[in-house]
Amino acid sequence: MSTAAPLDAADPLAHFRERFVGAESDLVYFDGNSLGRPVAATAGRLGAFVRDDWGGRLIRGWDEQWMELPTRLGDDLGRICLGAAPGQTAIGDSTTVWLYKLIRAAVDHVVRTDPARTEIVIDTDNFPTDRYVAEGIAAERGLTLRWIEVETSAGVTADQLREAVGERTALVVLCHVAYRAAWLADAPELTRIAHDAGALVLWDLCHSAGSVPVALDGWDADLAVGCTYKYLNGGPGSPAFGYVNARLQADLTQPIQGWMGHADPFLMGPGYAPAKGMRRFISGTPPILGMVAMQSMLELVEEAGIEAIRAKSVALTSYAVELADTTLPAVTLASPRDPAQRGGHVTLHHDRMRAVTARLWERDVIPDYRDPGGLRIGLSPLSTSFDEVERGLEAVATALRETS
Ligand SMILES: Cc1ncc(COP(=O)(O)O)c(C=O)c1O
Numbered sequence: 001m002s003t004a005a006p007l008d009a010a011d012p013l014a015h016f017r018e019r020f021v022g023a024e025s026d027l028v029y030f031d032g033n034s035l036g037r038p039v040a041a042t043a044g045r046l047g048a049f050v051r052d053d054w055g056g057r058l059i060r061g062w063d064e065q066w067m068e069l070p071t072r073l074g075d076d077l078g079r080i081c082l083g084a085a086p087g088q089t090a091i092g093d094s095t096t097v098w099l100y101k102l103i104r105a106a107v108d109h110v111v112r113t114d115p116a117r118t119e120i121v122i123d124t125d126n127f128p129t130d131r132y133v134a135e136g137i138a139a140e141r142g143l144t145l146r147w148i149e150v151e152t153s154a155g156v157t158a159d160q161l162r163e164a165v166g167e168r169t170a171l172v173v174l175c176h177v178a179y180r181a182a183w184l185a186d187a188p189e190l191t192r193i194a195h196d197a198g199a200l201v202l203w204d205l206c207h208s209a210g211s212v213p214v215a216l217d218g219w220d221a222d223l224a225v226g227c228t229y230k231y232l233n234g235g236p237g238s239p240a241f242g243y244v245n246a247r248l249q250a251d252l253t254q255p256i257q258g259w260m261g262h263a264d265p266f267l268m269g270p271g272y273a274p275a276k277g278m279r280r281f282i283s284g285t286p287p288i289l290g291m292v293a294m295q296s297m298l299e300l301v302e303e304a305g306i307e308a309i310r311a312k313s314v315a316l317t318s319y320a321v322e323l324a325d326t327t328l329p330a331v332t333l334a335s336p337r338d339p340a341q342r343g344g345h346v347t348l349h350h351d352r353m354r355a356v357t358a359r360l361w362e363r364d365v366i367p368d369y370r371d372p373g374g375l376r377i378g379l380s381p382l383s384t385s386f387d388e389v390e391r392g393l394e395a396v397a398t399a400l401r402e403t404s
């Protein structure tokens, strides 16, 4: 007997599902934490943009609205998902490029004011691009990386960070939700620890923006980055966002000083002079087309409310854990059992999960696989039903049996 049906019947957000492309099909989508489904309204919105804005306004669109879109939409994102007051968030580039710009800007500022601060603290299970960018900047600026060793099923704890930071620390780079195990960091506490040591902290919000409430101003975070193609459903390669706390903006110089970050881009004068505020962190022409789709999702997130979205996310991941416990005895949970320590996905471990994932994809059940032996179940709260979770875990049980 289905245990999902009463959960779907009682779910106050269940009706949002029909507002996504493909939700009517039998496909089970467990990868909303890698690429969110399109919002149905996006097709019309893109068509209207091509016809009316791009096609109708042509280059006038820049003066009329596009120049301001990176910061206007950034403010919307800040209000709806990030707990960030206006003037601190901008959209553009990729997460990787934002990481480069903001890490470089931060360490240069700290080293300028205190040359003894020559270390970037980062954990071994941080997302590869974060680690690689930090390595590159350390080599470029003669800094050292101090690694916090983290198990693949956990994240950085307060004790670990306290031990790692000190008088040498310039910057701490952390993920709010770990990409492998979904460990949810205690961001306010970890931010406080970094600040007590005199360091700045950068939060990677890729796996939390749109799924887990974030309070950048409340945490007193310094910097943050994140993508918009996961829980913000902006589409493949949609532009990322960067946040710089207002109290730091005037002190930071970002390294890609392009014309769009200039105080007066159309002056086209001889030297670079950075714009005031968040605009100085923009480099080249903003990717306007790439910002169209995420607007549909931001509207849905605002309508549902990020706290209600988190409540559904906790219910979905808890249901997945419960089904795994009862129907997959050979599988171990690689994510925190306590929902307060878990983000929006659940990782189940078994040595055969790579083969299981391949089988599932052939059957229109789409999780993803991350070494070592992790089947990742990403549950996008507005587009995922409990029924989908139940059918997906039944398919995992079948595939595990077949591969034994
Ligand atoms: C935590 C985290 N940081 C960064 C990225 C990727 O950055 P980019 O969009 O630049 O590829 C991802 C996912 O791809 C991620 O999960």
Ligand SMILES: Nc1c(O)cccc1C(=O)C[C@H](N)C(=O)O
Residues within 6 Å of the ligand: 033, 034, 035, 179, 180, 206
């Ligand atoms: N960004 C991705 C891509 O361009 C291709 C394939 C997957 C991705 C992802 O988003 C992976 C994801 N960030 C992860 O947590 O593993």
